[in-house]
Amino acid sequence: MASITIKGLTKTFAPGDDDAPAAVAGLDLDIKDNQFITLLGPSGCGKTTTLRMIAGYIMPDAGTIHVNGQLVSSPGSVTPPDQRGMGMVFQNYAVWPHKTVYENVVFGLKIRKTPSAQVKKKMDETLALVNLTGLEARYPNELSGGQQQRVAFARSLVVEPEILLLDEPLSNLDAKLREQMRVELKRLQRRTGITFVYVTHDQAEALALSDQIAVLHAGRLQQYGTPQEVYGRPANRVVADFMGLVNLIPAKVAMARDGMGTIEAAGGLRLEVPLPSGINTGDGVEVSIRPENIRLGAAAGGARATISDRTFLGNINEYYASLDSGPTLRVQTHPAQVFTIGDKVAIEIDTTQCSVFRNNP
C-alpha cells in the first residue's frame, strides 16, 4: 500500500540547545509496502528525529523523503503532518486528557468528515480490535497505562492510515504487559497491512517484531536487514555490540583465502572463520562470538579455560571462562550443565556464527 524512500536525509541542530533532538547524517532507507520496519539504536542515535522527519514535524537540512514515489520532504519544502495521512503513536501516548475514550478515537473520523453510519461501524470495529469496548465514556485518567496505550492505537488505526509511525510505544509499560502488546502489535500489522515504522532502543523488541531492522548509531545507518541478518551477520562491531551480548576479541589473521581464513587470538584460540572481503593475511581484526555459540566441555582438546564466575539466570547458566593467558569469554549454557568456579573446561566455538571486523585504526 505505501512505501517510503529516504535519500541522503540529514538534520543537524544548534548545539547548546538542551532539548534539541539528535542529529541525522546522510540516511538512506528504502521501506517497502506492508512491512514492519524498526529504527533501532541507543538514545541520541537520531531514530526519533528520523521518525519525526517522516511524519513532517521536522524539516530536513538535506536529502529527501518520498512516499509512494511522491516527494513529501526536502529542504525548504515539507508537506505538513496534517496533510500526510499517516498515523502516529507517541511514547507518552498523547491521549487527550480532556476527551473521553470515544472522543479521542473519533477525532480523526470527524476531521475526515466520515458519514455517521460509517463512523459507528468503524468505531465499533476499532474499539473491539483493541479491546476497549465498553470503556467509551471513560476519561484517560480513569484508565490504566495499557488501556491508554490502546486508546492511542485505536485513535491512529480508526482512520486507516497507510503508514503508522510508532515512537517507543511500549517503553512505559511494565514487562509483562509489554510482552503481551508485542504479540498484539505484530498481529495487528499482519492483519491490517499497514506499513509500520517503529522506533525503539530495545533490541529484543526489534528482533521480535520487525521484518527489517535499521540499526542507527550517532545519526548514521549502520545496517539495514532482517532480524536474522542483523543479529547473526552484524555489519560492524557497533551493530554486533548493540544486538545483544557478544564477546569481542582482538585477533590476527594467520591466513586468508577465498572469503575464509584462520585467525589467532591470545590464549591459543585458533578459529576457521568466514572473512569479509579486503582482509588479508597479517591484518589485525576483532572477532565477535555470541555467548550462546560457545560450548563448554569437560573433555580435552581445543582451547582450554578456567571458570571464573557463574550466574544462574533460570533458563540458562552464564559462565565467565578465562582462557589460559588469554581473554575471558562470556558463555551461555543449558541450566543443567553445571560447573563450579575454578573448573578447567574445554572451549568449543561454532565458527560459522562468528563475525570478523577490521580493527579501527
Added chain:
Amino acid sequence: MSVQVIGTPLRVARPRTRLRLEHFVMGGAILCLIVLVVLPLMSLLIGSLRGEQGISLQNFAEVATGRLYVSALKNSLILGAWTGLFSLIIGVALAWAVSRTDVPGKALIQITASLSYLSPPFLTAIAFVYLFSPNAGLINVLMRDVLGLPWLTFNVFSMTGLVLVTVLHTFPFVYLLASSALLSVDASYEEAAQILGASKLRTAFTVTAPLVAPAILSGTLLAFVNAIALFGSQAIIGLPGRIVTLPTRIYALFDYPPEYGLASAMSLLFVVITVVALYLQRAFLARRSYVTLAGKGARPQLMTLGPARWLVFGLVILVFIVAIVAPYATLIAVSFSKSWGLEFWKGLTLANYKFILFEYNVTQRAILNSLMLATIAATIAVILGAIIGWIDLRTRIPGRKLLDYAALIPLGLPGIVVAVALIQFWLAMPLALYGTLAILLLAYVGRYIPLGVRAANASLRQIDPSLEESAQILGASWLTTMREVTLPLIRPGLFAGWLLVFVPVIQELSASILLFSSSSITLAVAVYNLYETGYIEPVAALAIINMLIIGAAIWIANKLGGGKIASRTGMQRLAT
C-alpha cells in the same frame, strides 16, 4: 476481523510552501507587540532627544541638574527604599509564621495578603486621609479634641504616611515569594543539618535562610519597583505634603504648556531604575531553582512557639486591622454618612450612593468604560500572550526568544511612563487616538501583556507537545488543533491570566490619568477627580462600588474558569 478501507483516507499531499493561517496569526501577534511596546518606547527615546534646536541631550541635562527633578528622584528612591524594607520585614515575618510555626489563624494571614494585594492602593490612601489628615482626620480629631492627646496625632501627608500606605500594598510581594520558597524547602535538608548536630537556630541561619534568601530579595525588589510606580497614593498623600516623586513630577509636566521632551527624559530615567531593579530581581529568582527541586513532597518542620504564638498572632491581627479593616471600614462608614466627622453615625444615609449612581453623570459612563476596557484588554492580553507563548515554546522560529523578551519589557514600565510613550507616539501619527478609549486600551494591553504571556507560558509548559502533534498527524489543521486540543487544555490557566489582567486594569490610575478625556473617563480616574474636587462622602461610595465590581469580577471568573477540567484530567501525569 479485519479493518478495510471503507472511507477515503487522506492522501499524501504535495509539499507546500505557501503561507498557512498560523503564519498570519503569528505575524499579527508580532506586529501587535511592535505597535504596543516597541514603537512607543522608541518614540519616547526620540522625544527625549528632541530639543529646541534639533537633536540634543538638553532634556537629560535639565533632568539631571534641575532642583525639581533631582528632588523627585530622591523622594522616589527614599520611598522605594523604606517601602522595600518594611515590606521585607512584614512579608518575611508573616511568611515565616504561616509556613514554619504553629501560629493560629493562618487562613487570616493568607486572606490579609491577598486582599492587600487586590485593594486599589489609591483607595487605601484616600481611606487613610479620612483617618489621619492633619486637621479633619477622624482619629486625629479624636486624639486632639476629644481625648486631649495631641501627641498621638499623626500627619498622613508625610513620607511616613506615604510609606505606610504603600507598604500595605507591596508587602504581599515579599510574603508570596517568601512563603512559597519556605514551603518548598524540603524538611530533609533541615533534618540533615540537625542530625549532624546543628541546633534549630543554626539550621535556620545556615541551611534555610540561604535557600530562601533569593526569593525574599526578589520579592523585596518587586515591592520596590511597584512602590515607586504608584501614581495614586503619591498624588493623594505626597502632593499635599509637598513630597513630589517621579510619577507626580512627570504628571505635572503635562500642565499647560506640556513639556514633552522633559517628560520623556524623566520617563526614561524612571525606566532605567525599574529595569535595573527588575534585572536584579530576575537574577535572584533564577538562583531559586534549587529550592523548587524538592517538589511537593516537602514537609516543613513547624516550630512550637508556646505562649509566644499569641504575640505573633497579635502582629497578624494588627496587620489585618491596619491593611484591611481600617481602610474598608472607613470607606464604608464615610460612604453612608451625611457628613464625615466624629458624629458621622448620627446621619446615616444612602444619598451618596444615589448621587453617585444616578445624579453624577460621570459615574455610569466611567463604570461602563472601565468594565468594557478591562474586559477587552484582559481578553486581548491573554490571546496575544497565548500566541506569543506558543511561538516561544512550540516553534523554532529564529528570534522567538527576542519576542518573549519584548513581551516582558512592560514589566519595567511604570503606568505613567506607558502613558507618556503612547502620547509621544500617537501624537506623531495621523490617527487621532489621544483622548479616546482606544489609547487607554493600548495602554492597558501594552502594560499588562507580560501577565498574559506568563499565564499562557505556564499553562503551555504543562502540556506535552505530543498532544498537539497527535491531532496534527490525524489531519487536524492548526486552527482545529488549537480549538480542540490546546485551548481546552490551557483554559484554566488562561482564565487565571485573564483575571490577573482584569483586576489591575479596572483599578488602573497611573497611565489613565494622562490619557483620559471626559468621554473616555474610567472608574479610577473618576474616583481621583471626585476626590480632588473635594466630594468627600460620594468618593467613598464610588470607592465601595469600585471594590464591589472587582469582587464580582473575581467571583465570576472563578466560576467560569473553574478547576473542573484540571481536576478531571490526569494532565500532570501526561505532562511528563
